[in-house]
Amino acid sequence: MKPYSLSLLIIFIILFDNYTITQEQTVKENPFSQSKFVPDISFIIDASYLYHNIKNHEFEELQIPGISSLHSNATETHNHTHITNQKGFNLNYGELYISATADPFFDLTGILHLSKSGLEIEEGYFVTRKLPLGFQLKGGKFYSGFGKINEQHPHIWDFVEQPLIFNSFFGSEGLNETGVQLNWIAPTKFFLSTGVEVFQGENEPSFGTQGFSIGSNEIEAIEHPNLLTGFISTSLDIDDFTGLLKFSIASGKKREVHTHYSETEHEENAISAKTNIFGISITGKYLIDPIKSLSFQTEYLYRTVKGNKYSYDSTAATVYDLERNQSGLYSQIVYKFAKRWRFGARYEFLENNFLRLNNISEKLPSYLPRYSAMIDFNPTEFSRIRFQYTYDRSRYLLEDLNYSIKAIHQITLQINLSIGAHGAHPF
C-alpha cells in the first residue's frame, strides 16, 4: 500500500505544481471562449396547492361524456384531461426555454418540459429569417397556429387550466405536432395574416394513424403526414381598443384502438374516421388608462368525426357507421385593476354532444359547463401568485351505462416564477 500512496502523493504534487502554473496563465483570455454565443435561456416553474370536494381516486374515474373516445364500454375509462388533480401540493411543471439566432437564415427555439414523468421536448423548431415577400417557414415540433390559446404557453394563461374545449379536442398538451408551417403577412395597412400547416397528425383525441385488425376487419395504417391545418387572422384598432379575429381549420384522419382484457372478457374497440375541426377566436384588449385594462378572449370550436367503429366482444365482430359532432366555447374576461393585480372570470361549456352509431343516437349529456374566477397578484413580470375557484359541471361518473354528474368545487393557489432571459409574448 505504501508505495502506492507515495506515488499518489507525487502525482498530486506534480498536478498541484502544474495547477499553480496554469493559474498564472488564466490572466489571459481564453482565445477559444464561446461564452458570448450563449443563447437566451430561461427556466419556469409552476406549482400549486389544490383542493376539491372529491377524493383523488374518485376524481380519476370521472370522465367527460362523449369526449372520452370509446366510452360505450362501461369498464373502460379513458380520461384525456390530465389536469393536475391531486389534492395538496403539486409541482405542475418546469419549463426550460432556449432560443437564439442560429445563423443569418434561421432562428432556433427549444422548449423542454419537465414533469413527474421526466423530460420531454415540448417544442423544438426553427423559423426562417430571410424569406422574402412576407413569408416565414417554421419547422419541427411545435404548437399549431390553430386557434388562439393553443399557441400560448401555460405560464401566460389567464386561468390555471386549459379551456375544456381544447382539452377535450386536443388533450392536455394541446395540438402539438411535428411538421411545417408556412405563414404570410399581407402588405396591407391593417394586420392580415394567414398560414397553413402540414403535420404528422398523431394527436390522440382527434387524429391518429395506426392500423388495426379486429375480427375479420383489417384496417391499414394511414400514410403520414395526416393532418392539415389553415388559419387566417386580422385585427382592428379603435382608439385604445385592439381586437383580433381568427378563423382556423384542422382536417385529418382519425384512428383509435382500445383493447380490454379481463378474466372473463376480451373486448376490442377501434375507430377509423375523418375528423374536421373549425374554430373562431376573438381576442380583445381595451386600455382604460396607463394602469387599468380590460381584456377578453373567446373561442368556439366545432368538430365532426365521420367513419366506422369496429367492435369485438369475445363472440362477434360488429362494424358501425359512426357519426360524432361536438362543439364548445370558452369566454374569459380579465380586468387589470391595479398595477400588479388582475381579476378574471371564465365561462365555458361543451355542447351539441352528439354520437350516432348506425343512425341510432346515443344519449349523452349535451351541455357540460364549467365556471372559473381568479384573482392574481404579479409582484413583477417574473412572478405571479394566483387564487382560482372553479365550479366544474362537466365531469360524470359512468355506472351501468348511465351517466351521473359529479359537480366539482375546486380551489387552486398557483405560483409561477421565471428566471433568465425569456422572449416577449405576442398579443
Added chain:
Amino acid sequence: MKKLSFFIIYSFLLLSAHSNELNVITTYPYIASIVENIGGDKVQVTALASAKWDPHTILPKPSYIAQLRKADLLIINGAQLEIGWLPQLIRQANNPKIHFESTGFLDLSKFVNLIDVPKNISRASGDVHPEGNPHYYMDYMNLYQIAEAIKNKLTELNPENQRYFTENLNKFKEKLNGKIQNWEAKIKNLYGIKVIEYHKIFDYFIKRAGLVLAGTIEPLPGIPPSSKHIEAMEKLIMMENIKFILQDVYNPDDAANYLSKKHNIKMLKLPHDVGAVDGAKDIFSLFDFIIERLNND
C-alpha cells in the same frame, strides 16, 4: 374568372404599391419627431408606441406587425427599453430588412453615453437595464448625436438625397443651438434644487439641469412603493429641502399626490416623450414644456 383574377392582382399591386418615400417606423414618438426634421418629405415616418403608455410595457398590437412588415427602416431607442414588447413583433413581421443585423435597423442607444450602468446584474434590484439607464434622450445634448445617426442612416438607405438630409440636419442643429441657449438661461435658476421622481426616467435631464435627485418613489425600478418606503420618503422630505416631485404621466400618481399634499411640495407632471402632454408637440416643445414647468412653479 379572368376579371376576378385581374381584380385580385390589381388590388395586390395597389396594396403593395411602393412609393419613393422611405418607410420609417420608430418605436417611440420622440424618435419620429427627429426623423421628421431630418427626413422631411423624403420619408414617411410612423411611431408605434403612444406616449400615453408606459414605454417599457407597450401593448404589442397586431397592427404593429402590419407596419413593421412594410418598413424600410426601424429606429429604436435601444438599451433594452423595448425588450418587453418589440422582439416578438420583429420576429412576427416577416421582414428581413429590419432585423437587428440588417441595414434597415438603427439602435440609437449606441451613439450616446449611458449613465447608471449597473456593475452587478440581478433582478433582485428590480427591472434593471444591464446597459444603463435607457432614457438618455431626456438630455437634450444627446439630440445632436441622435440626429446625426439618423441622418447617416437615412443617407445610407437613400444616398440620392444625401444633400437634402445634410441640409436638414444642419437646420436641426441650428434650431437646437438656439433652443439650448434659451433653455440654459432658464435652467440656471434651477441649479442645486432637490427633487424626487417616481421612476428613474428624468435622470438625464436632472443631471443636465444641475438638479439634485434625492430619491425615487419606486423603491426599485418597476416596483411600486410600499407604505414602508413612503414612510422613508417622508423622513427624507423632512430632512432635506425638496422642492419638486417629478411625476411621469403613466405611473400611478397617488403616492406623489399624498407626499405633495402632506408636505406641501409641488408635484409636477412632466412629459417623458412627445405627445405625453398636449404641450409637448415635438422634440423641442418637449423640453420647452419641462423647463417652463420647472421655472414657473
